[in-house]
Structures are given as C-alpha cells and as structure tokens.
Amino acid sequence: MNKLKIWKNQYTKFKLKLSPQQNLFYGFFTYVIAGFVLLSLPWLQKTDIAFIDNLFTATSAVSTTGLVTVSIYDSYNFVGQLVIMSLFQLGGIGYLTFTTFMLLSTTRRITHWHKKLLNCEFTLPVTIKIKDFLKSVILFTVVMETIGAILFFIAFYNKGMPVGEAIWNSIFHSISAFCTAGFSLFNSGFTEYVDDGFVNFIIAFLAIAGSLGFIVVTDLVLWIKDRTHQLSFTSLIIFIGFAFLLSFGFIFMYFFEPTITALDGSARLYAAFFQTMSAMTTVGFNTVDYGSYSIPIILVTIFLMYVGASPSGTAGGIKITTLSAVFAIMKSRLRGSKEITFLGRKIPFERLYIATSSFIFYTSLIFIFTLALTFTDDFGLEKSLFEVSSALGTVGLSMGITGDLSSIGKMLIIIIMFIGRLGVLTFGLAIWSKSIQTEESVFIEDDIAV
Structure with a gap:
C-alpha cells in the first residue's frame, strides 16, 4: 500500500514537471499503448493479427482517423470491436475531457493543472469559460450519439438487419460518425448506401455536428440560454468557411468527377455531397470508390482534407x-495594409x-512524410500524397493502399496519425519544450531579403 502511494506521488510529480503539451503527448500515447496491448490479446481476435496491425488500429482509433490495415469486422470479435469503439470515443472528446468533467461534477472545481491542459488541448476564444465548455462537450456528445444510434437502428432494421446486429452497428457507427473516426463494421464502407438518402443524412448530421466544434456548440447553448450573448467571431468564421468549402467541393464533385457523374438522379446528388462532407469533416466514410477518382478531384479532396473543419472539434x-x-x-499584405483584418x-x-x-509546419510534414512513403512503398505520388494527407488530417479516406503498405510504411502512417491527433504545434512544443524553456540567449537583430 505504501509502495502504491509512493509510486502515485512520484507519478504526480513527474506530470507536474511536464509542460501541458508534453502531458497531452504522454496522455494520448498512453491511450495508444493501452489499446495496442488490449487488441493484441488473442481472445479479442477472430484470427491472428500482426503486432504492427494492432498498433496501427489502436493509433488510428485514438487519433479518430479510421485508416485500417485489416478488416475490423473479420479480425476482431465483439470485445475487440468494443475496445476500438472506446478508443475512438476517448480520442474524439479529447484527453482528460471526461475525467475533468467528473471532477467538476463531484468537487465543482477544476485544478490549475487541469485548466492548463484543457487550455492547451482546446483553443477557446476569451468569451467561453472552461466549465461551460466542458459541460457542453459532454452533454452534446451524449445527446448527439444517442440520436444517431436511434436513427441508424431505424435505417439498418428497415434494411432487414437482425435486431441484435442492428443495435450494435447503430451504436458503433453513431459514435464513429460523431467523433469523425471513420471506423466501420462494413468491409466496403457505406458504398451499398450510396443512394440511401436517410443513411447519408444520418452520417452527415453527426459528422457535421462533431466537426463544427464544441466552440460553436457552446456558443449556441449560451445564446439559447441568454439571447444577449453574442456569437464569437470564431463561430462566425467557422460557419462562413464551412459553407463556402462545402459548396466548393460539392460543385467539383457533382460536375467533374466521372465516378459520380455516372450515377443517376438522387444518387449523384447524395454522392457529391457525401464525399465532400466526408473529406471536410474528416469523418472518412465513403459511398464511392476513391481508388478510381480522377486526378483533379483527388487534388480537390486532398485540399478539403488539408483544411478540415473547426478547432476544438472532432475534425482534423x-x-x-x-x-x-x-x-x-x-x-492585407497585397493591399498594403499594416493591420491584418x-x-x-x-x-x-x-x-x-x-x-x-x-x-508551415503542417505543410512541411505532408511533404516530408509523402517523400518518405515514396521511398518505402511504390504506389505513385498521388496515392502516397492522398494517404499521408488523410493520415495527418485524421480523415481515414484511402485510395486502397493502406492494407498493402510495408511495415515501414505502416510505421510512417502510425506516426503521422498520432501527430495529426495531437496537433502539429502541440507535437512540436512537446518535443522541443525543454530546449525552449532553457534557452536564454540574447540575439542580435539583423535583416534578410525576402
């Protein structure tokens, strides 16, 4: 008992010595390792799975990416699938969010350490308080995932799926969609539902709700409670930007992608909207085969994955x-203005x-890891760039190369998925934190020609 107390005190001291970014790094890393260990247990598997594939799946789940090297349904039993679902649920709402909410519910106060980590993990405008934000996150998550599960059950049951199977598929896909995790128990994704408006609506409804971000949700909740509350400038930018990019992607998909233009009637409309929404919200589900996409639309999709959606949400x-x-x-620079507006x-x-x-850092990582992947695996530039962009953006879309990656290629994607979930700046600060803190040199200012 005394040894346990000593270990606990030492661990607490260790955490307090770390920067907030390093705490987040070790927190998510702990989730990945725990998931990897559990998924490696033989009694959670339907068939033998290589260690690298278990690590890949655990990282993909915690990062809410959805890229997989093995079939989730064919490889893991119910308990294994439950572990995967738990991992992307934790990854979706964020490290410490649930535990801090429980602490707030029992003690009605948040420690200074928790505040520092939450402020680091979630970029919040000054108009929103941490307590209000946390309550909105948990409440909104529970409500949306419950609604999604009910709607999915209706859709699956009406398609003839047995009750028990429909219940489990509904819960799994509802959480996956809201957390924009992209994990599915269907080997072909949602390609069989390309012309099913109801299923398309459910996924879009959940993914957009999650990806718009908890800032927007908290803002709206505060506005509903108090009509004098003004929506933050951040929420305004998110609404306008999301609508513009969604329209931009939809037009390109609907008019210029041969795979989609070949579809008839409403199926074409659903497919164009769904693929755009999936890339933007980084939910990673697909109703058409990305492997047959034309080069211009591949580039449009990469751009949408690159941008993502809202900060402090489930999207990458x-x-x-x-x-x-x-x-x-x-x-502002082109207009010669001194102020950035x-x-x-x-x-x-x-x-x-x-x-x-x-x-700059995000773009550099895409270049570096795409370059590295072209050395380790011979899939061509567009497929390698697409895979890396999807992994760093925690999207989960693929042109069909994930399962065929080499062991080194899989490790590269594992690393980039982890960085994507942690956030590129948080990752950089976690790695270089000590050197930044101890650096006290005084530099001479000089000029460079640009």
Missing part, C-alpha cells in the same frame, strides 16, 4: 480558422503567429 486538418488567418495575412475585424498578432506556424 489545419482548420478553417487557420486558413482564414493565412488568407487575411495575404490579403478579416471580415472587418482585426486579428490579434498572437493568433496570426500560431496560424502561420501551424500552416
């Missing part, structure tokens, strides 16, 4: 707000600094 990518900030810098509002320098750093 650089985020709409980051793209907006970078666009504002470019626009967007939609008539001045953006704080600190936010611009974060946005440009994220933009």
